[in-house]
Amino acid sequence: MWGGAQLPGAQARVFALPHCLVLRTTMPKKVKPAGAGKEEGPVPCKQVKVEPAGGPSPLNLDSPSGLFESLISPIKTETFFKEFWEQKPLLIQRDDPVLATYYQSLFRLSDLKSLCSRGMYYGRDVNVCRCVNGKKKVLNKDGKVHFLQLRKDFDQKRATIQFHQPQRFKDELWRIQEKLECYFGSLVGSNVYITPAGSQGLPPHYDDVEVFILQLEGEKHWRLYHPTVPLAREYSLEAEDRIGRPAHEFTLKPGDLLYFPRGTIHQADTPSGLAHSTHVTISTYQSSSWGDFLLDTISGLVFDTAKADVELRAGIPRQLLLVETTAVATRKLSGFLRMLADRLEGTKELLSADMKKDFAMNRLPPYYLGDGAELSTPGGQLPGLDSTVRLQFRDHVVLTVGPDQDPSDETREKMVYVYHSLKNRRETHMMGNEETESHGLRFPLSHVDALKQIWNSSAISVKDLKLTTDEEKQSLVLSLWTECLIQVV
Numbered sequence: 001m002w003g004g005a006q007l008p009g010a011q012a013r014v015f016a017l018p019h020c021l022v023l024r025t026t027m028p029k030k031v032k033p034a035g036a037g038k039e040e041g042p043v044p045c046k047q048v049k050v051e052p053a054g055g056p057s058p059l060n061l062d063s064p065s066g067l068f069e070s071l072i073s074p075i076k077t078e079t080f081f082k083e084f085w086e087q088k089p090l091l092i093q094r095d096d097p098v099l100a101t102y103y104q105s106l107f108r109l110s111d112l113k114s115l116c117s118r119g120m121y122y123g124r125d126v127n128v129c130r131c132v133n134g135k136k137k138v139l140n141k142d143g144k145v146h147f148l149q150l151r152k153d154f155d156q157k158r159a160t161i162q163f164h165q166p167q168r169f170k171d172e173l174w175r176i177q178e179k180l181e182c183y184f185g186s187l188v189g190s191n192v193y194i195t196p197a198g199s200q201g202l203p204p205h206y207d208d209v210e211v212f213i214l215q216l217e218g219e220k221h222w223r224l225y226h227p228t229v230p231l232a233r234e235y236s237l238e239a240e241d242r243i244g245r246p247a248h249e250f251t252l253k254p255g256d257l258l259y260f261p262r263g264t265i266h267q268a269d270t271p272s273g274l275a276h277s278t279h280v281t282i283s284t285y286q287s288s289s290w291g292d293f294l295l296d297t298i299s300g301l302v303f304d305t306a307k308a309d310v311e312l313r314a315g316i317p318r319q320l321l322l323v324e325t326t327a328v329a330t331r332k333l334s335g336f337l338r339m340l341a342d343r344l345e346g347t348k349e350l351l352s353a354d355m356k357k358d359f360a361m362n363r364l365p366p367y368y369l370g371d372g373a374e375l376s377t378p379g380g381q382l383p384g385l386d387s388t389v390r391l392q393f394r395d396h397v398v399l400t401v402g403p404d405q406d407p408s409d410e411t412r413e414k415m416v417y418v419y420h421s422l423k424n425r426r427e428t429h430m431m432g433n434e435e436t437e438s439h440g441l442r443f444p445l446s447h448v449d450a451l452k453q454i455w456n457s458s459a460i461s462v463k464d465l466k467l468t469t470d471e472e473k474q475s476l477v478l479s480l481w482t483e484c485l486i487q488v489v
Contacts, residue, residue, distance in 0.1 A: 058099050061175060064183035064395065071212070072257065086210070086231060089224055089260040091250060100255035103216045106173055107166055107192045107280060115169060116147040124431075127162040128153050131200040131267075134240050154194070154276075160201025163192040165430045166280070167364065174426060177282065178364040182395035187363055188284045189430040195220070198272035205237045206265045209283035213259070215252035217278035218270065222258065224248040225265035231289070232263035252279065293355065298340070300351020303403060305343055312336065349401045349448075351414075356400045360419035361438045364429050366396055375422040381488040383462060383477040385470055389486045390459040396421045397485060399455055401448065416443045416451060422484055441479055450476060459489050 060066035069077050075090065084090045094100075120126050122140040128150065129138050139159050141149065153159045167173040167190055180188040189209075194217075195201050206227065213222075223246040228238065243265050251271070252258060260266065262285070270277040306312040320329060366375060375393075383389050391397070397420045404415045419440040428434035443451065450465040450473070465473045480486040 057172075058096075058102050059176070061179060064179045067176065067179040068183050072259070084259065086261045089248065089258065089264060091248070091259075092257045093250075093253070094255040094257075096255045100253075103214055103254050106176075106214070106216055107163070107170055107278060108217060109194050109276060109278060111170075112150060112161065112163070112194075113147045115163075116145050116150065118169070120145040124433075125164055126150070127164070128159045129162065129201055130157065130159045131203045131269075134203050136203055136237070154196055158196050158199040160193055160195040160199065162201065163194070165189060166192050168427050168429055168431075171367075173280070174364060175367045178367045180282065180284065181363045184284050185359070186284050186288045187286065187359065187430065188282060189286075190280050190282045192216075192278065192280045193268075194276060194278045195268075195270040196276050197270050197274050200267065200269035202267065203237055204240060204243055204265055204267040205235065206232050206263050207283065208232050208234050208262050208286055210262055210285045211260055211264075212257065212282045213252065213279055214282065215254050215256045215258075215277075215279045217254060218275045220252045220268050220277040220279055221271050222248075222250055222252060222266065222268045224260060227261075227263035227265060230263045231261065233287075233289070238265050288355075296353050296355040297350045299353050300402060301340055301344060301347070304351070305340060309339070351402050352400045353402065356398045357417070357419055357438055360396075360398050360421050360440070361424070361436050362429070363396075363421045363424065365421050365424040365426060366393055375484060378481050378484050379487075383474075383481050383486065383488050385462050385474055387477070387488045388459050388461050389454065389477055389481075390457070390489050391454055392485055392487050393420065393422060394455075399451060401445065404442075414445045416445055416448045417441070418443070418451070418480070418483075418485070420483065420485060439483075441483060443476070443479075447472075447476060454480070454486065 058070075060070040065077070072080055072090070072092065075084075075092065080090070121144055122128070122142065126140075126145050127138065128140050129136055131137070139153055139157060150161060154161055167177045173190060177188045177190060193201055204223075204225065206229065225238075225243040225245075226247050228243070229236070268279075302312070317326075317329070320326075368375065381387070397418060400417050400419070401414055402417055404413050417440060419438055421439070423439045424436070428436055447467065450467050453460055453465055462473050462477050463470075465476065467473045467476065477486060481488075
């Protein structure tokens with residue numbers, strides 16, 4: 001079914017395929033951002049607004065929502081989440097020289113020489129591989145990556161170079177992914193794939209993440225297949241004889257964007273007779289399902305309920321762990337689950353055990369220029385009882401209630417935790433095996449209302465905070481100010 005729509009600054013020709021929508025757009029040479037979006041909270045006074053070295057970005061980087069809207073333009077955000085997100089692929093093919101040039105600046109084959117000089121290692125930073133007879137052949141060497149050897153494998157062995165998490169080194173990808181992490185409230189990683197002409201790097205497979213493909217250099221031929229495991233929770237290879245014929249087949253060019261849900265089986269190759277292809281996969285929503293959230297919150301709910309209900313504190317039958325689960329035990333657990341569901345209905349505070357903390361610990365720090373001193377050293381006026389304050393870096397701070405994590409405290413009373421990413425290290429982002437630490441503050445549960453006042457207000461007087469004494473009010477705002485989380489207005 002064919003349809004057309006007039007868009008500001010662009011003409012879009014829209015047509016639908018089964019389980020997929022393709023957009024081919026022709027844009028003028030000067031691209032107007034798709035929409036300004038709404039700012040997620042006040043802009044802190046020390047946040048530096050910057051432009052990429054090549055000039056203003058054709059994407060709208062003023063806010064997380066503005067970025068995403070411009071990234072998928074001309075599709076509207078509401079349409080995307082209603083019709084495509086976790087459901088079916090979306091292909092947007094563009095004829096836009098400005099956007100194509102911008103995409104090419106995000107990562108080029110020529111960038112590898114300078115990156116290798118900074119100390120890259122096989123396995124950790126770079127994989128060299130090729131798809132041979134439907135199987136992945138890894139061609140990694142040992143130790144440090146040398147550019148001349150890398151280029152030799154690329155040219156002579158027709159190997160694909162996979163560069164892990166380039167946002168650690170490429171500022172504009174950091175800028176984009178930091179905004180997307182704010183938008184999704186989930187970690188956003190990326191990998192760059194550089195494949196020579198007439199070659200394929202990976203066999204057919206599916207991933208456990210939502211994937212956005214940005215074509216940067218050259219052309220890439222894609223084949224997508226119907227999922228065998230919709231919304232898959234793990235990565236898996238799929239044999240060619242099992243997946244059947246492609247549901248969709250197309251070629252991406254610089255400036256094009258492709259989205260597909262986790263579980264979508266795919267493979268891609270660079271056509272013969274053309275230059276090499278470079279694309280970046282930007283991925284999110286790994287382990288962010290309702291099932292994951294249930295596992296994260298159920299332990300806190302059980303902990304609270306057991307404190308109030310003696311039946312949950314009663315011991316299990318003798319030798320239950322030595323035999324198969326009995327029907328009596330199953331009925332007992334079913335009853336407990338129904339009781340927990342009833343209790344959940346009236347719960348105001350869900351106790352997040354790990355997800356909020358892990359997100360704050362492992363995400364990118366706010367994008368900035370310079371040494372980042374403005375994120376680690378408090379500035380401006382010291383807050384006092386007569387001050388009015390507001391939250392800074394709202395998108396980079398999470399507030400949660402949980403049991404006291406102090407191992408010396410046997411009572412395990414509830415505490416309020418404020419986690420933030422201001423001091424996170426960009427160099428370790430999404431690198432799994434790298435050590436990370438959490439940054440934040442811990443307060444008594446009696447402070448939760450005052451903290452929510454600060455979180456939910458554009459600005460608030462310290463005197464108006466819902467705490468018993470002036471000393472508590474001053475101590476609270478001073479702690480937040482020291483962490484660079486609030487400023488005096």
